[in-house]
Amino acid sequence: xxxxxxxxxxxxxxxxxxxxxxxxxxxxxxxxxxxxxxxxxxxxxxxxxxxxxxxxxxxxxxxxxxxxxxxxxxxxxxxxxxxxxxxxxxxxxxxxxxxxxxxxxxxxxxxx
Amino acid sequence: xxxxxxxxxxxxxxxxxxxxxxxxxxxxxxxxxxxxxxxxxxxxxxxxxxxxxxxxxxxxxxxxxxxxxxxxxxxxxxxxxxxxxxxxxxxxxxxxxxxxxxxxxxxxx
Numbered sequence: 757x758x759x760x761x762x763x764x765x766x767x768x769x770x771x772x773x774x775x776x777x778x779x780x781x782x783x784x785x786x787x788x789x790x791x792x793x794x795x796x797x798x799x800x801x802x803x804x805x806x807x808x809x810x811x812x813x814x815x816x817x818x819x820x821x822x823x824x825x826x827x828x829x830x831x832x833x834x835x836x837x838x839x840x841x842x843x844x845x846x847x848x849x850x851x852x853x854x855x856x857x858x859x860x861x862x863x864x865x866x867x868x
Numbered sequence: 869x870x871x872x873x874x875x876x877x878x879x880x881x882x883x884x885x886x887x888x889x890x891x892x893x894x895x896x897x898x899x900x901x902x903x904x905x906x907x908x909x910x911x912x913x914x915x916x917x918x919x920x921x922x923x924x925x926x927x928x929x930x931x932x933x934x935x936x937x938x939x940x941x942x943x944x945x946x947x948x949x950x951x952x953x954x955x956x957x958x959x960x961x962x963x964x965x966x967x968x969x970x971x972x973x974x975x976x977x
Binding site for chain 1 (some may be wrong): 898899901903909910911912913916955957959960964965967968969970
């Protein structure tokens, strides 16, 4: 019973490179989320998907795109990485919106 | 605007009781959640209050007063493993959770 699985766990990118962060959940949850967490700060919502087939912007969507591939998978893409996107990225899922999130273990991304 | 305020750091002694407060200002309110995050780890869900009052789950309790826009997390019989950051989060009028900046709980032996 894996819960929420994120890959990769660590990544270093050069400015301007692109990459996709993968997230999959095996709990049959409807809602999925991507957050970033900067040192000493709370979580900021990048994008979310309330249900399969829908995606919406969160608080800090600029520079990111998402795809809800199916009910299980929700990916986050950085098209042209910038140093300001250095952060820890968490994927989460929940059965109902905004309640009882289960988080993945995070992706530590450094953009140089 | 929407905001949550919680203390940045709280220190307590092993075996004692500690309370972490959270005040919020949001447009719309559907519930207050608490999450625990150990250093280098992912947040884990602790509790949720939609109605006024106290919810108890083992050594942890969470309280909500909607009229005061205030809640707290109470940790009893503190153990060293409770050293972590604790985040309050409010469910607003859309699907988004609004998160506090977190309270680092330091436990001394």
